Amino acid sequence: MVTNGNNNGTSKFSIQEYASLKDVSINTVRNWIKANKIDATMISNKWFVHDTNIGNNQENTPEESSTNHGTNHGTNDGTNQQLIVEILQSQIEHLKSELEESHDKIKRSDMVIMKLTSTVEAQQLQLTEATTPFWKKLFRSRKQYS
Numbered sequence: 088m089v090t091n092g093n094n095n096g097t098s099k100f101s102i103q104e105y106a107s108l109k110d111v112s113i114n115t116v117r118n119w120i121k122a123n124k125i126d127a128t129m130i131s132n133k134w135f136v137h138d139t140n141i142g143n144n145q146e147n148t149p150e151e152s153s154t155n156h157g158t159n160h161g162t163n164d165g166t167n168q169q170l171i172v173e174i175l176q177s178q179i180e181h182l183k184s185e186l187e188e189s190h191d192k193i194k195r196s197d198m199v200i201m202k203l204t205s206t207v208e209a210q211q212l213q214l215t216e217a218t219t220p221f222w223k224k225l226f227r228s229r230k231q232y233s
Contacts (some may be wrong), residue, residue, distance in 0.1 A: 099128070099135040104174050108138075150157070 100108065105125075106116045116136065120127045126137040 098138055100138060100174075102134050102136065105136040105138065107170060107174070 093181055100122075102116045106113045109116070116125070117134075119125045120134060121135070127134050128137065129135075
């Protein structure tokens, strides 16, 4: 679950998470998205469902919302909270692994930058040496033997 920064009570859930929370199939959630029965956004080729009702403990599906007018028929809040906790823990683990992968990528990038920097420095030294006039090189070598 991703909570919007504007604190309007809207949370974003993946299709799988939303299906679990609403106790429906993933295909049902996809059909609701296609039929515009629920608000969803695609981010990086992945759908996220916006739901203001989850935070308010209203567990109505799109069909129930039109017939029940917001009434709650005995949903088990403890079970829903436990499910949300499990989903959040799963997301934390996923984000930790993504963070570790990002750190590894940064380390690899730093290594590449270090190698390229040393290569550039060596090429600059060669260029300096190549542009030095012959007579300066000759006098430098004579001073070394004196």
